[in-house]
Amino acid sequence: MAESRTTPRPEFRNINALRDLPSYRLPAAGWVSILHRISGLLLFLLLPFIVWMFDASLSSELSFGVFASAFTAGIGFVPAWFVKLVVLALIWAFLHHLIAGLRHVYMDATHSVGKAFGKSSAVVTLVLSLGLTAALGAKLFGLY
Structure with a gap:
C-alpha cells in the first residue's frame, strides 16, 4: 500500500x-x-441623544429654537462642530x-447566499450608505 503524503496543515494556537x-x-x-454591528451599537448608545433631539424638535417653538441653536452655538461646553459630528455619525449609523x-x-x-451575490450586495451596501451619508453630511455642514 502506498502511503499518502499530505503536507501538514498549519496549526494556529496563539494569534497575535x-x-x-x-x-x-x-x-x-x-x-x-x-x-452593521458597530452601527447598531452606536444607535443604541446614542439613543438618549436621539430621544432628546426628537423631543426638543417637536415639543414647542421655544424648544425647537434650543434644538436649532445646538447646531450653531453648541450645547453647554460642547461646541457646535462636535454636535454636528455626532449627528453625522448617527446619520451614517442609521443609514x-x-x-x-x-x-x-x-x-x-x-x-440568495451565494458568494457572488454576497460580494456585490455588500459593495452596494457600502457605496449607498457612504454616498447618502456624504450627501446628508454636506447638507448638515452647510455645503449646499
Whole structure:
C-alpha cells in the first residue's frame, strides 16, 4: 500500500492581534457585517441623544429654537462642530444599519447566499450608505 503524503496543515494556537490581524484581508461582506454591528451599537448608545433631539424638535417653538441653536452655538461646553459630528455619525449609523438590515432580510427571504451575490450586495451596501451619508453630511455642514 502506498502511503499518502499530505503536507501538514498549519496549526494556529496563539494569534497575535497586532501582528496577524492587520495582514488579514476581510471580504466586503465581512466589513458590512462588522459595520452593521458597530452601527447598531452606536444607535443604541446614542439613543438618549436621539430621544432628546426628537423631543426638543417637536415639543414647542421655544424648544425647537434650543434644538436649532445646538447646531450653531453648541450645547453647554460642547461646541457646535462636535454636535454636528455626532449627528453625522448617527446619520451614517442609521443609514448603514438600515441598508445592511434590508440586505440581510432580502438574503434571508430569497435564499440568495451565494458568494457572488454576497460580494456585490455588500459593495452596494457600502457605496449607498457612504454616498447618502456624504450627501446628508454636506447638507448638515452647510455645503449646499
